[in-house]
Amino acid sequence: MLRIIDNRADALTELRRICDRMYDDQTTHKEATVQQVLQAVKRQGDRAVLHYTEEFDQVTLQPQQLRVSGSEIDAAYQQVPQNLLSAIRLACRNVEAFHKKRVPKSWVEFEKNDIVLGKRYTPVDRAGLYIPGGRAAYPSTVIMNAIPARVAGVPRIVMTTPPGTHAVNPAILVAAHEAGVTEIYRVGGAQAIAALAYGTETIPKVDVISGPGNIYVTLAKKLVYGTVGIDSLAGPSEVLVIADETANPVYVAADLLAQAEHDPLAAAILITTDPKLAKAVAVEVERMLVNHPRRMLTEKAIANYGLVVIVDSLDVAAELSNEFAPEHLELEVEDPWALMERIRHAGAIFLGKSTPEAVGDYLAGPNHTLPTSGAARYASALSVETFMKHSSIIHYSAAALNEVADAVIDLATAEGLPSHAESVKLRVQGEAKKMRLSENPPSPIDDGKGG
Numbered sequence: 001m002l003r004i005i006d007n008r009a010d011a012l013t014e015l016r017r018i019c020d021r022m023y024d025d026q027t028t029h030k031e032a033t034v035q036q037v038l039q040a041v042k043r044q045g046d047r048a049v050l051h052y053t054e055e056f057d058q059v060t061l062q063p064q065q066l067r068v069s070g071s072e073i074d075a076a077y078q079q080v081p082q083n084l085l086s087a088i089r090l091a092c093r094n095v096e097a098f099h100k101k102r103v104p105k106s107w108v109e110f111e112k113n114d115i116v117l118g119k120r121y122t123p124v125d126r127a128g129l130y131i132p133g134g135r136a137a138y139p140s141t142v143i144m145n146a147i148p149a150r151v152a153g154v155p156r157i158v159m160t161t162p163p164g165t166h167a168v169n170p171a172i173l174v175a176a177h178e179a180g181v182t183e184i185y186r187v188g189g190a191q192a193i194a195a196l197a198y199g200t201e202t203i204p205k206v207d208v209i210s211g212p213g214n215i216y217v218t219l220a221k222k223l224v225y226g227t228v229g230i231d232s233l234a235g236p237s238e239v240l241v242i243a244d245e246t247a248n249p250v251y252v253a254a255d256l257l258a259q260a261e262h263d264p265l266a267a268a269i270l271i272t273t274d275p276k277l278a279k280a281v282a283v284e285v286e287r288m289l290v291n292h293p294r295r296m297l298t299e300k301a302i303a304n305y306g307l308v309v310i311v312d313s314l315d316v317a318a319e320l321s322n323e324f325a326p327e328h329l330e331l332e333v334e335d336p337w338a339l340m341e342r343i344r345h346a347g348a349i350f351l352g353k354s355t356p357e358a359v360g361d362y363l364a365g366p367n368h369t370l371p372t373s374g375a376a377r378y379a380s381a382l383s384v385e386t387f388m389k390h391s392s393i394i395h396y397s398a399a400a401l402n403e404v405a406d407a408v409i410d411l412a413t414a415e416g417l418p419s420h421a422e423s424v425k426l427r428v429q430g431e432a433k434k435m436r437l438s439e440n441p442p443s444p445i446d447d448g449k450g451g
């Protein structure tokens with residue numbers, strides 16, 4: 001049953017507890033296990049990957065079976081219904097169109113005295129995508145990770161995904177092919193992250209790893225950061241709905257369950273100004289759970305991380321939401337655009353009664369890989385920039401260097417770095433010498449032969 005709270009202090013306590021749900025008393029032990037996996041894969045390559053795949057996934061593979069073949073991808077197209085293929089292609093088009101608007105442009109500006117400053121954006125050489133398996137197959141996650149990498153111009157997009165009991169889910173393979181993945185490997189867990197970070201005989205080392213996973217995958221990404229870049233440390237999914245008396249309790253209940261059905265750690269929160277709506281939503285959630293196909297895990301998520309908070313005003317609702325900084329925020333109120341002005345922290349904001357979070361999960365266009373567990377206070381959605389980096393461009397003419405030379409020398413001297421200062425002095429002195437020579441050229445040498 002959804003808990004209902006009408007006290008602001010209690011609400012804050014609960015929101016903080018939910019925000020911290022990703023890590024538990026076993027996290028230190030899990031991190032030690034992950035560290036062991038990482039080191040084994042780093043030293044032993046494919047051998048360790050295959051060992052841990054058998055141990056953790058109960059799937060025995062040979063090295064040549066790690067990479068998914070072209071014939072398997074062709075076969076997957078025969079297994080995916082036409083309506084699903086059409087939906088995958090629509091999602092790819094929408095996500096690509098949105099992310100093309102986000103590609104940063106290189107630029108230079110010419111300042112006074114021949115100073116040129118700018119930035120040059122280039123993609124990484126290799127991107128690694130982790131696509132989770134287990135409870136369900138997620139072709140949408142493939143699309144949301146692969147399309148931005150492709151739009152960024154990454155030439156090699158490598159995907160790993162758990163092998164499953166028999167084979168990789170065909171919808172995953174089709175989505176990967178449609179989204180531009182260049183190679184796919186059937187490996188999951190911390191061993192997949194290790195293989196992408198360090199490389200093995202079969203799986204290439206990449207530059208950036210993106211994609212969500214369980215706690216072992218998340219800890220592995222945390223530990224390899226620095227060896228490679230990562231998108232974020234994704235936690236369990238969460239939605240926070242702010243609703244007033246105009247909201248439909250059936251819609252709100254459905255949206256809460258849409259998050260809760262992801263995972264037993266998923267969070268589903270409603271903040272409302274209407275006590276009647278709060279009770280009606282709680283009743284609807286119970287009704288919808290009765291015949292829910294994923295009732296066991298969804299009920300567990302609702303029991304542990306489901307919450308309804310009754311507040312006096314939408315201002316208070318916005319304050320509590322900003323404290324929680326939700327991954328997904330739905331504004332099911334009379335004027336969602338006005339309320340959005342009071343929102344500072346959220347991964348994605350869904351405005352109005354006809355915008356369920358599910359449309360953003362699948363094909364609206366903006367990325368569904370979002371900051372969780374309060375990270376929306378400082379982080380943003382996965383984007384084209386995740387797979388790009390920029391280089392600063394700096395050019396000074398001799399005259400421009402001469403103008404700032406004393407300041408650079410003073411700063412270098414203050415920091416006790418004499419060679420920094422000398423590198424400027426030598427250039428300034430050299431230019432000054434050239435200037436004197438051009439103004440006073442040496443007299444011709446008398447060769448003694450006369451006129």
